[in-house]
Amino acid sequence: MGLITGLCVFLYHLPQIYKWLLKPYYITSVLLTVSFVVVRKTPGLCEHLATQREDGNSCDFDWREVEILMFLSAIVMMKNRRAITLDQHVGNLFMFSKVANTILFFRLDIRLGILYLALCLAFVMTCKPPLYMGPEYIKYFSDKTIDEELQCDSRVTWIVEFYANWSSDCQSFAPIFASLSLKYNCAGLRFGKIDIGRYEEVSKKYRVSTSPLTKQLPSVLLFQGGREIMRRPMVDSKGRAVSWTFNEENIIREFNLNELFQKSKKLNKSRGSKGEEQNNSQPQEGGEELPTESKKDQ
Numbered sequence: 001m002g003l004i005t006g007l008c009v010f011l012y013h014l015p016q017i018y019k020w021l022l023k024p025y026y027i028t029s030v031l032l033t034v035s036f037v038v039v040r041k042t043p044g045l046c047e048h049l050a051t052q053r054e055d056g057n058s059c060d061f062d063w064r065e066v067e068i069l070m071f072l073s074a075i076v077m078m079k080n081r082r083a084i085t086l087d088q089h090v091g092n093l094f095m096f097s098k099v100a101n102t103i104l105f106f107r108l109d110i111r112l113g114i115l116y117l118a119l120c121l122a123f124v125m126t127c128k129p130p131l132y133m134g135p136e137y138i139k140y141f142s143d144k145t146i147d148e149e150l151q152c153d154s155r156v157t158w159i160v161e162f163y164a165n166w167s168s169d170c171q172s173f174a175p176i177f178a179s180l181s182l183k184y185n186c187a188g189l190r191f192g193k194i195d196i197g198r199y200e201e202v203s204k205k206y207r208v209s210t211s212p213l214t215k216q217l218p219s220v221l222l223f224q225g226g227r228e229i230m231r232r233p234m235v236d237s238k239g240r241a242v243s244w245t246f247n248e249e250n251i252i253r254e255f256n257l258n259e260l261f262q263k264s265k266k267l268n269k270s271r272g273s274k275g276e277e278q279n280n281s282q283p284q285e286g287g288e289e290l291p292t293e294s295k296k297d298q
Helices: 002-012 014-020 024-041 063-080 086-108 110-126 146-151 168-184 200-205 248-254 257-281
Strands: 138-140 157-163 189-195 219-224 227-232
Touching: 024 086, 024 110, 063 086, 086 110, 086 168, 138 168, 146 157, 146 189, 157 168, 157 257, 168 189, 168 248, 168 257, 189 257, 227 248, 248 257
Parallel strands: 138 189, 157 189
Antiparallel strands: 157 219, 219 227
8 A cells, every 4th residue: 555655646747857867956866876786786797896795796785775764765865855845756766875885885995985975965055955946925034134024014914934045944834825826815914034044134133943853943933013922843942943843834833924915915905995096086197007026036
C-alpha cells in the first residue's frame, strides 16, 4: 500500500519534477546525490576501490557502507515528517545525501573525499536554488517604502513576510505565501514581502534576526495601522524562534485570515459605493482606465 501511495505521489508531481530536470541546480544536485553509488557500481572503476567485504568484491557495498546508507534513510524520513512542500522533501534528501556521501568518500579514499567536498563547496557557492516565480499578488518592499506603505491607510491590514533569498526555508514557504495572497488579497487585506538579507536596518527595526542560529526566517508579521499585532514564529527570551510549522492551514488559523477577509470585503464595498457617488456627481471625461498595481512591484 505504501509503495502504491508513493508511486501515485510521484506521478502526480511528475510534471513539476520534469521542470526541475531542466534546471542546473537540480541536475547538479542529483549527480552529487548519486555519485557514491555510481562510483561503487561502475564496472572498470569499482575494481580499483578498497573494500571490507569478506569476499573481496569491491563493486558492492560493505557492511559499514550499508549502515551509513540506512542511517541516511532514517534521517531523511525523520526530517521529512515536518516537511510541507515537495521542495522541502527533495531539499532534505539532497542535503543529507551530500553529507553521507562526504563521509563515504573519505572512508573510501581521502583523495576522493577531498575532491567530493571541494565539488560540494563549489556547488554551494555558485549554484543557488531557483526562486519561486509563480502567480502571486504581493507588494515587494524596500527599506525606503515599507514604513510608508504600512502607515499609509490605517484601515488596511498588512501581512508581511520577512525573508532572505539564501534561506531554504524561505524558498520553500514562497509558494505557500503566494497562494495565500491569491486567495485573500483585497483592498483591506494586503500581502507584502521584504528581503531583510539586503536591508539590515529593517531587520533590526522589526526585530527579525537573519542569523541561522535563531531560526527566525521566514517570519510573518501582521500589521494594522502601521503597528505590529502578532508574528509567527514567536521568539523566546533568548532570541530564538519557537518551533512552528509554516503551512497554509496554520497561517489561516493563527492569523484569522477568513475573518480578516470578511471584514476587508466590507471595506471594498464601502469604497466602491463612495466611488460610484463621486462618479455620478462628476462628469466623466474620456475613457481612460485607472492604473492597476502590478503583481510584483519592487
